[in-house]
Amino acid sequence: MDRRNDYGYRMPPVQFKHLIGHERGGRNYRWNPWGQRPPPPRDVAILQERANKLVKYLLVKDQTKIPIKRSDMLKDVIQEYDEYFPEIIERASYALEKMFRVNLKEIDKQSSLYILISTKESSAGILGTTKDTPKLGLLMVILSVIFMNGNKANEAVIWEVLRKLGLRPGVRHSLFGEVRKLITDEFVKQKYLEYKRVPNSRPPEYEFFWGLRSYHETSKMKVLKFACKVQKKDPKDWAAQYREAVEMEVQAAAVAVAEAEARAEWFQHQYWLYWRTQHQHWLQWWTQFYRWLRRWTEHRCWLQRWTEQRCSLWWWSHQPWCL
Amino acid sequence: MQGSSRRTGTMTDVHRRFLQLLMTHGVLEEWEVKRLQKHCYKVHDCNAPVEKLEDFIHNINSVLESLYIEIKKGVTEDDGRPIYALVNLATTAISKMASDFAENELDLFRKALELIIDSETGFASSTNILNVVDQLKGKKMRKKEAEQKEGEFTLHTRAILEMEQHIRETYPDAVKICNICHGLLIQGQSCETCGIRMHLPCVAKYFQSNSEPRCPNCNDYWPHEIPEVFDPEKERGAGLSKPSRKSLRPRQH
Secondary structure, three states, rough: OOOOOOOOOOOOOOOOOOOHHOOOOOOOOOOOOOOOOOOOOOOHHHHHOOOHHHHHHHHHHHHHOEEEEEEHHHHHHHHHHHHHHHHHHHHHHHHHHHHHOOOEEEOOOOOEEEEEEEOOOOOOOOOOOOOOOOHHHHHHHHHHHHHHOOOOHHHHHHHHHHHOOOOOOEEEEOOOHHHHHHHHHHHHHHEEEEEEEEOOOOOOEEEEEEEEHHHHOOOOOEEEEEHHHHHHHOHHHOOOHHHHHHHHHHHHHHHHHHHHHHHHHHHHHHHHHHHHHHOOHHHHHHHHHHHHHHHHHHHHHHHHHHHHHHHHHHHHOOOOOOO | OOOOOOOOOOHHHOOOOOOHHHHOEEEEOOOOOOOOHHHHHHHHOOOOOOOOOOOOOOHHHHHHHOEEEEEEEEEEOOOOEEEEEEOOOOOOHHHOOOOOOOOOHHHHHHHHHHHHHHHOOOEEEEEHOOOHHHHEEEEEOOOOOOOOOEEEEEOHHHHHHHHHHHHHHOOOOOEEEOOOOOEEEEEEEEEOOOOOOHHHHHHHOOOOOOOOOOOOOOOOOOOOOHHHHHHHHHHHOOOOOOOOOOOOOOOOO
């Protein structure tokens, strides 16, 4: 029973539900060594241990801020338990929230990229400055330019602004290093910005957009407030941007609610599974008892009907007109 | 759902913020840690009494136990300052780092580590390290694992805290142990006659107010200068402008 995918390459007998798109087949497909064997039995202790390992793995990998791929997680940590991937990742994100107050978010559903974000509002008042703070400040400036410019900005526009701050392409800065590399390479890899070529432009021109991580780590409202603080204006003065920012907030709130509900449902389901395993014997006994009770009531009904029939027969037979 | 096991300690938002901020900075000195703790209490819960630092950290460690990571307290080898860092207790230290660094960077680190441990003074000069792996430029390691001192490299206290177990297992013959605290020794003083070694802060504490310092093993005169015991009060009083690695001006953002 040979299954062949769209490219005509042979697929393994066990289907990988958690690999998507290009990972499933095609020339990039790599044969996973555990694919052939049947999935191991569900053992909560081992699942929790894998989840703990995954927590540490995510904490280390997130240091570079480059989003973590699902395939990397499967290959390095989860390995043969890929059937239980949703459960392991749910346990890991629960542990991350409980211990470190960071959320594990999937920013790109198509290519399954994950990042860690701190929950709650900004970590306002981080004691002192870390080495990342100047970069984030620069990023904030760029994000505000992009947003105020209508969600996209030409490279030339960005460099105009940066020139005013004293940053020039090709000139090394003491804090940022090579600024061009920072904004076109590092920030893009970290998914803070997107750097795309303007279609049909000769000589090639490039544009900046907000990256997926920026949408999660900050919001349009915050960026608008920052821009207005710099210009000493009221956010409502920028009507179109203000409307957009409000819309975005509403959307984000709705998404958060939906996620929380899905989470709660998942937890409930897990609890029910757990409860079921704990009360297995009692459940079995109860089902048997219930069946017996049903049979008994049926039998009783039958007995009643039979008695009634007999009684009525007797009554009829003892009527004066029959005798 | 057994997410985080709450055996001995309970973790509140104060603990979580503290942990997050400690992880951001990597390694902090004791006075910075105390200040951080007060700051976390202020941000979340002004009314709760500020726990003692040891209990506070013990609370956090009991929750993190299942992940095999811990906030460890260590002492810097050169001047005895107490520092705190989050370390990984699982012994697969180097292989875990494989996700962060390139293969040749890891190789360089391993070779540099060997050089540092084998050397007499605990320092490996940059030229030696450069000779070992000639295709890589001698760049400073990102995680503060190596600390530079006039062209020589040694291990930062954080690296010693985290990798002590691993170093003891990997280089059992070359590793040096302090005579007083029996901990791993990278930098320290050694007796010239019998060869025992001691950390500088251990020396300071052992020979405190002793006019005639003698080696505890062979009873010969101790040939080196006895350093002063680290006193946090004196350090703070001497001036808040002591040179620190990063600027510590608090900033809201």
